[in-house]
Amino acid sequence: MPGVIRMCASGVNPKFHIILQNALEVGVIHGFGSFKVNVLSDGIRTFSVTANLRIKEIITIEDGNHIRITANISESDRKPYLVKNENDRACPLCASGLHVKHTDVLILSQFVRSDGCMLPRRITGLCSKQQRIVSSLVTMAQKSGLMPNLNPANSNRDPQKRYKWEKFNKYFDESTIKWK
Numbered sequence: 001m002p003g004v005i006r007m008c009a010s011g012v013n014p015k016f017h018i019i020l021q022n023a024l025e026v027g028v029i030h031g032f033g034s035f036k037v038n039v040l041s042d043g044i045r046t047f048s049v050t051a052n053l054r055i056k057e058i059i060t061i062e063d064g065n066h067i068r069i070t071a072n073i074s075e076s077d078r079k080p081y082l083v084k085n086e087n088d089r090a091c092p093l094c095a096s097g098l099h100v101k102h103t104d105v106l107i108l109s110q111f112v113r114s115d116g117c118m119l120p121r122r123i124t125g126l127c128s129k130q131q132r133i134v135s136s137l138v139t140m141a142q143k144s145g146l147m148p149n150l151n152p153a154n155s156n157r158d159p160q161k162r163y164k165w166e167k168f169n170k171y172f173d174e175s176t177i178k179w180k
Helices: 002-009 014-026 092-096 105-111 128-143
Strands: 055-063 066-074
Touching: 092 128, 105 128
Parallel strands: none
Antiparallel strands: 055 066
């Protein structure tokens, strides 16, 4: 098996190599995550350890000495509740026609990292106009106290450390949101 020799040459632990060799011989897996060197022929799908966006039903079939594990893609129960975009080329907010406000924290939190910073445009998939709008809405939500703004302990961004009236929450009117 030339595929197994290639995996050994790449520095795999010998015990792990034996497990992989047995799994390849039995047919349980057809490759493994980062071992995407030409282990087997091109027509066979590889076993992946990364998460997919689909729900899969795992089926195990035992035929004598062979164990076959398959995954069938099943439909989600929440599919009717998804927002449908008519235009595939537009960004999600432009295509859906939603007017997001700074009080829509559940929508805005999808565009924010765990430390409170805005995700870059290449990750969010927004156009430049919507990225700018969402960025200002996230800032408004953080200043009004609706979203967490995680900071270091002695930071000037900490609301409790600010001078006089600046340490209180801010309240925005709908006319302050820039849509253009």
